[in-house]
Amino acid sequence: MKYIRINPADNVAVALKPLSRGDTILLDDVSVVVGSDVPAGHKVALSDIASGEDVIKYGAPIGHATKEINAGELVNENNIATNLGGLLTYEYHPQETHLSAIAHSLPEVSFQGYRRQNSAVGIRNEVWIVPTVGCVNGVANALAGQLQAETGAEGVDAIVAFTHNYGCSQLGDDHENTRKILRDIILHPNAGAVLVVGLGCENNQPDTMRDMLGDYDQSRIRFLVTQQVDDEIETGMTMLREMLQIARQDMRSTIPISELRVGLKCGGSDGLSGITANPILGVASDYLTLHGATTVLTEVPEMFGAETLLMNRCHDEATFRKTVSLINDFKQYFMASGQPIYENPSPGNKAGGISTLEEKSLGCTQKSGASPVQDVLEYGERLKSHGLNLLSAPGNDLVASTALAAAGCHMVLFTTGRGTPFGTLVPTMKISTNTPLAQKKQAWIDFNAGTLTEGEPMDSMVQRFVDYIARVASGEPVSNERHGYREIAIFKTGVTL
Numbered sequence: 067m068k069y070i071r072i073n074p075a076d077n078v079a080v081a082l083k084p085l086s087r088g089d090t091i092l093l094d095d096v097s098v099v100v101g102s103d104v105p106a107g108h109k110v111a112l113s114d115i116a117s118g119e120d121v122i123k124y125g126a127p128i129g130h131a132t133k134e135i136n137a138g139e140l141v142n143e144n145n146i147a148t149n150l151g152g153l154l155t156y157e158y159h160p161q162e163t164h165l166s167a168i169a170h171s172l173p174e175v176s177f178q179g180y181r182r183q184n185s186a187v188g189i190r191n192e193v194w195i196v197p198t199v200g201c202v203n204g205v206a207n208a209l210a211g212q213l214q215a216e217t218g219a220e221g222v223d224a225i226v227a228f229t230h231n232y233g234c235s236q237l238g239d240d241h242e243n244t245r246k247i248l249r250d251i252i253l254h255p256n257a258g259a260v261l262v263v264g265l266g267c268e269n270n271q272p273d274t275m276r277d278m279l280g281d282y283d284q285s286r287i288r289f290l291v292t293q294q295v296d297d298e299i300e301t302g303m304t305m306l307r308e309m310l311q312i313a314r315q316d317m318r319s320t321i322p323i324s325e326l327r328v329g330l331k332c333g334g335s336d337g338l339s340g341i342t343a344n345p346i347l348g349v350a351s352d353y354l355t356l357h358g359a360t361t362v363l364t365e366v367p368e369m370f371g372a373e374t375l376l377m378n379r380c381h382d383e384a385t386f387r388k389t390v391s392l393i394n395d396f397k398q399y400f401m402a403s404g405q406p407i408y409e410n411p412s413p414g415n416k417a418g419g420i421s422t423l424e425e426k427s428l429g430c431t432q433k434s435g436a437s438p439v440q441d442v443l444e445y446g447e448r449l450k451s452h453g454l455n456l457l458s459a460p461g462n463d464l465v466a467s468t469a470l471a472a473a474g475c476h477m478v479l480f481t482t483g484r485g486t487p488f489g490t491l492v493p494t495m496k497i498s499t500n501t502p503l504a505q506k507k508q509a510w511i512d513f514n515a516g517t518l519t520e521g522e523p524m525d526s527m528v529q530r531f532v533d534y535i536a537r538v539a540s541g542e543p544v545s546n547e548r549h550g551y552r553e554i555a556i557f558k559t560g561v562t563l
Contacts, residue, residue: 172525177539189256192258263290324358369431477539
């Protein structure tokens with residue numbers, strides 16, 4: 067099949083493979099001759115669409131025609147514009163949720179993880195060096211490099227320094243966001259040992275960071291204040307060698323899938339994202355939540371236009387109200403900065419076939435499947451509820467993925483139609499929307515969802531995908547880990563002193 071009409075109500079079809087001028091789109095009730103070459107992922111009008119008339123995809127409006135569009139004509143950002151406006155008032159209309167039959171049919175799996183002393187579960191056993199402030203990034207990198215050179219990371223999964231630019235000269239929410247994200251990283255169960263490296267004069271004082279951790283294992287989490295020692299490398303290495311020996315004693319054991327926490331993310335999306343990779347994640351999310359696990363959807367600006375679908379899946383009115391605040395607070399953030407709310411999609415999205423934010427959001431939110439929304443988290447907040455959660459964070463890939471990991475996700479499932487190599491502090495699995503990307507970027511892509519348009523049944527693909535998730539949770543590295551692409555990014559909104 068070279069094209070698809072996703073919903074019977076749609077007045078556009080999507081090219082699954084490139085279409086040429088003169089090709090015929092033949093459906094039960096429509097026969098249309100394509101008027102120009104159409105790249106894969108792009109839309110073709112199935113009927114004449116008058117100027118101002120809604121363009122329908124996924125069974126919902128994705129914008130309106132800005133001029134008359136003839137049947138068979140390419141539909142893109144040159145002839146369609148968003149319908150979206152500013153702040154909205156919402157009403158709660160709860161809908162009964164029905165999880166995918168495929169999610170119900172798959173057998174329950176388990177994985178081999180690390181049970182920590184506080185009963186938390188990790189899927190990696192790594193040694194991390196976390197600076198309290200960007201001034202000591204060089205020290206953190208030097209310590210990680212020397213420990214790696216000395217030991218080859220024998221007995222642990224990795225040795226990583228997570229550097230960043232902040233920890234000083236910040237005010238208000240920015241300062242607190244930095245502290246919260248660093249606290250969350252330090253406490254993350256994927257680390258068997260964490261050395262927190264401070265300078266000593268920064269706003270983010272090591273002592274206050276220590277207080278934020280609460281009751282923690284002081285043998286596995288230690289602090290080095292570089293201004294207080296003669297030789298920070300010598301002192302830090304002594305501490306790291308001791309901590310490494312402790313981490314090496316940890317062993318994997320069988321963990322039920324109910325204890326897995328997974329982040330749902332997309333980036334470099336294209337017109338196939340909402341047809342292949344994102345629906346696969348949706349069914350996988352339904353499977354995980356059905357068995358008591360936790361999934362987290364973020365990228366709030368990429369919920370705009372599809373937010374009511376999430377609101378009506380909230381399990382109670384209090385969660386609905388938190389979701390309304392999630393959406394409108396993020397819109398207020400744009401407006402307070404004097405920026406347009408709907409300056410999206412990106413140039414890469416448009417080149418891949420996504421023309422408006424509604425279209426992007428309706429595809430993006432498919433990653434959440436059909437599960438009820440159990441909780442809504444503020445930025446930097448840690449998970450409290452099993453099931454599907456929503457998390458406040460922007461669409462920026464590095465910031466959002468860091469926020470998912472900081473919330474407590476063991477891994478991030480990241481769909482992409484254009485490709486990206488990056489990874490955050492937890493395994494960042496790349497799922498391609500199309501086979502050409504998977505073939506071209508084998509060093510980036512971990513799982514190809516493009517075969518869904520080439521005849522592979524959905525149930526077969528989801529079974530393979532769930533099995534792969536379990537293998538990754540049990541220690542199989544993904545591409546970003548194999549290449550050492552590991553970084554964090556912290557959300558910043560205010561002034562720098």
